Amino acid sequence: MKFVNYLERITGVGIYPMISLIIFTILAVLIVIYVVRTSDETVNEMKNLPLDNDN
Numbered sequence: 001m002k003f004v005n006y007l008e009r010i011t012g013v014g015i016y017p018m019i020s021l022i023i024f025t026i027l028a029v030l031i032v033i034y035v036v037r038t039s040d041e042t043v044n045e046m047k048n049l050p051l052d053n054d055n
Helices: 003-009 015-039 042-047
Strands: none
Touching: none
């Protein structure tokens, strides 16, 4: 029996891809908001981290 046949027998299987899409979209939006709201000072500090020798 093929994998598709197993999925056809599950009641309400169509909701799982929709839930996954919603979770992915929410996560992507939150990451974009975080990146946009990050200040330039923080970005410059992170950019210079590998160059700092002050351990």
